[in-house]
Every structure is written in structure tokens, then in C-alpha cells.
Amino acid sequence: MRDSRSSAGRTAAAPLGPGPEFDLIRGFLAGGSAVRADVRVGPGDDCAVVAGDGIALSTDMSVEGIHFRRDWLSAEEIGWRAAAAALSDLAAVAARPVGILVSIAVPADEVATLAPALMSGCREAVEAVGGALLGGDLTRSPGPLVIDVTVVGEAPRPVLRSGARLGDEVWVTGLLGGAAAYVQAMLAGQAPRRGARERFARPRPRLREARWLADRVGPTAMIDLSDGLAGDAAHLAAASGLALLLVPELLPVHPAARTRSRPRTVHAALTGGEDYELCITAPAGAVAPHAEAFHAAFGLPLTCVGRTGGGDGVWWVDAEGHRTPVNAGGYQHFREGP
Structure with a gap:
């Protein structure tokens, strides 16, 4: 007799045995995504099985006290942010999302209330x-709360960070510094400015935008801005073996991050992490004809912020071509000092 578990197109969750842990998992999965052709085996078995052309995989961990504070966010928002951060890695290579695997470690006395809310945010x-929720794992933790999200996508023609060419233009999507403005306000005990909380609590990974750009513009390189433009641009420059020359006056700054001090405003746009916008390079003149259509499709600006040049690193450049080093980096987990 044919084993029904090998049937293509099976996406419903497999039945689970008795027990409080599995009761919770059944709750996580209730009312999930509709049947999908690219998910051959869904949650409930020992592995999910997916189909695709060029499977893209990435993982991202969120740790309480490092990536989020529970007094700043609801449990659903914490789950959303954790999933969005991981999904942004798929956007960075212009992948189509298939789904996510979510593992959470939760204090035992909160598991019945906290775990379902976290998973609800991830699934949303x-x-x-x-994409779809493909499965994951649940365990107890004495603290802190930990969420680990693995993303699965399909990228038959991935756009990498290593393909930028000399003379390319550098473009970014959206506005920069909004999430960082929320963090700064909360740390200072101030009321966040309008729009800042939304950028921090419910960031939007630019998956559709990335595929739109890949199809219409043909970017030579791309990276998502998770650790700030300065740090992530440095990664793109190093991978491509050239320099990125940025024009400070062109940086698109979120209104919540704007101040009377232009240097402070520029610094916020450069170093504010968790924007989850995209930075791309493309041949001169390739992107500009599509900027208006991009804005019409997604409600986001598409802004040229500089070009590539010889050398390495990230630099400011003026109208005469004079370079000044950008002395700012992105977020680093293991940087020494405060």
C-alpha cells in the first residue's frame, strides 16, 4: 500500500499525540495557512518537506534583553519582529518566501499564555x-525568553551582496532611522515621535519589493539593512571588493529620526538598525526610470544615495569627488566596550 505521507501536496498538520505540550502546538497550528503546492509535508512530522528551485535558508535568533524588552512590546509584537527579522534575509537575496520554523524557549510559569501569543505574531x-508556518520547537527556559526563526524560501536567481560593479549607483528603499528613534526615546524616558513605534514593533521585510526590483531593475548586488546602512553597506563593499561612496544630503531619513542637528540626523540614518529596508547597486541609469512605479506599487520612496568607486570601505563623497571616511558602524553583538 502506498504510504500517504509521501503524497505530493500534503500540507495539513499531522495528528499529534496527547499531552499539554502538544495541546499547545495544536493551538499554534489551528486556522493556519491554506494548502500550498510548495509545502509537501507540513507541521507535525519530524521534518517539514518543501519543494522549490534554489532553496534559500537562513536563521535569526531574538533574545530578551538584547533584541527586545517585554515592557516595550506585546508578546504578539515580539513574535512578529522575530519572524520579520529572519524573513528580511530572504528579501536580501530576492527570494520568494515558503515558510518559517520557529523554536521558542519560554519560562514554565508563562508557557500557556506567552507561547501562543508569540506564535500568533510569528504566523501573522x-x-x-x-509564507506559511512550517513547524518548530517549544521548550522551557529559566530565562531569558528566546525565539529562533529559520526561514525557507525559493531563489532560482539570488541577488547576492558580492556582485556590485565599479560605477554602479547605490539605492535604498524606504526611510531610515525610525526604529532607532523609538529605542532612543524609550531609553530616555520620552514619548516616541509619531511612526517610530510602528517601525520598531512591526517592521516590514521587503520581500515583494525585492522581487519587484530583481525583475525590473536587475540589481547587481543587494543587502537588507538590519544593522544600519553604515555597517551593512560595509558588508556589501567588502563582498564586492570596492568602495561605496555616499552623499549625506541624499539619505532618506524617517521623520521620527530627524533633529535640528543635521549631523545627528545623518548619524541616525546611518547607524539606526532594524530598518529592514534594502540597499541595492545597479548600473547607472537603470533604477531611476522605475522609481515612480516602485512608489506607486509599494508606497515607498526609492532613493539614490551614492555610487560605487575604487578602493574599499564606505565613504562620504562631495560634488567634487572628495572622499571622507564614514566613521560609523552598524550594530555588533560582540563589540567590546559599552
Whole structure:
């Protein structure tokens, strides 16, 4: 007799045995995504099985006290942010999302209330971009709360960070510094400015935008801005073996991050992490004809912020071509000092 578990197109969750842990998992999966052709085996078995052309995989961990504070966010928002951060890695290579695997470690006395809310946020985030919850793991933790999200996508023609060429233009999507403005306000005990909380609590990974750009513009390189433009641009420059020359006056700054001090405003746009926008390079003149259509499709600006040049690193450049080093980096987990 044919084993029904090998049937193509099977996406419903497999039945689970008795027990409180599995009761929780059944709750996580209730009312999930509709049947999908690219998910051959869904949650409930020992592995999910997916189909695709060029499977893209990445993982991202969120740790309480490092990536989020529970007094700043609801449990659903914490789950959304964790999933969005991981999904942004798929956007960085212009992948189509298939789904996510979510592992959470939760204090035992909160598992019945906290775990379902976290998973609800994760599932909402992945379904918002057309993916599905594929499975995961649940365990107790004495603290801190930990969420680990693995993303699965399909990238038959991935756009890498290593393909930029000399003379390319550098473009970014959206506005920069909004999430960092929320963090700064909360740390200072101030009321966040309008729009800042939304950028921090419910970031939007630019998956559809990335595929739109890949199809219409043909970017030579791309990276998502998770650790700030300065740090992530440095990664793109190093991978491509050239320099990125940025024009400070061109940086698109979120209104919540704007101050009377232009240097402070520029610094916020450069170093504010967790924007989850995209930085791309493309041949001169390739992007500009599509900027208006991009804005019409997604409600986001598409801004040229500089070009590539010889050398390495990230530099400011003026109208005469004079370079000044950008003395700012992105977020680093293991940087020494405060």
C-alpha cells in the first residue's frame, strides 16, 4: 500500500499525540495557512518537506534583553519582529518566501499564555508576506525568553551582496532611522515621535519589493539593512571588493529620526538598525526610470544615495569627488566596550 505521507501536496498538520505540550502546538497550528503546492509535508512530522528551485535558508535568533524588552512590546509584537527579522534575509537575496520554523524557549510559569501569543505574531508576519508556518520547537527556559526563526524560501536567481560593479549607483528603499528613534526615546524616558513605534514593533521585510526590483531593475548586488546602512553597506563593499561612496544630503531619513542637528540626523540614518529596508547597486541609469512605479506599487520612496568607486570601505563623497571616511558602524553583538 502506498504510504500517504509521501503524497505530493500534503500540507495539513499531522495528528499529534496527547499531552499539554502538544495541546499547545495544536493551538499554534489551528486556522493556519491554506494548502500550498510548495509545502509537501507540513507541521507535525519530524521534518517539514518543501519543494522549490534554489532553496534559500537562513536563521535569526531574538533574545530578551538584547533584541527586545517585554515592557516595550506585546508578546504578539515580539513574535512578529522575530519572524520579520529572519524573513528580511530572504528579501536580501530576492527570494520568494515558503515558510518559517520557529523554536521558542519560554519560562514554565508563562508557557500557556506567552507561547501562543508569540506564535500568533510569528504566523501573522509570515502569512503577511505569503509564507506559511512550517513547524518548530517549544521548550522551557529559566530565562531569558528566546525565539529562533529559520526561514525557507525559493531563489532560482539570488541577488547576492558580492556582485556590485565599479560605477554602479547605490539605492535604498524606504526611510531610515525610525526604529532607532523609538529605542532612543524609550531609553530616555520620552514619548516616541509619531511612526517610530510602528517601525520598531512591526517592521516590514521587503520581500515583494525585492522581487519587484530583481525583475525590473536587475540589481547587481543587494543587502537588507538590519544593522544600519553604515555597517551593512560595509558588508556589501567588502563582498564586492570596492568602495561605496555616499552623499549625506541624499539619505532618506524617517521623520521620527530627524533633529535640528543635521549631523545627528545623518548619524541616525546611518547607524539606526532594524530598518529592514534594502540597499541595492545597479548600473547607472537603470533604477531611476522605475522609481515612480516602485512608489506607486509599494508606497515607498526609492532613493539614490551614492555610487560605487575604487578602493574599499564606505565613504562620504562631495560634488567634487572628495572622499571622507564614514566613521560609523552598524550594530555588533560582540563589540567590546559599552
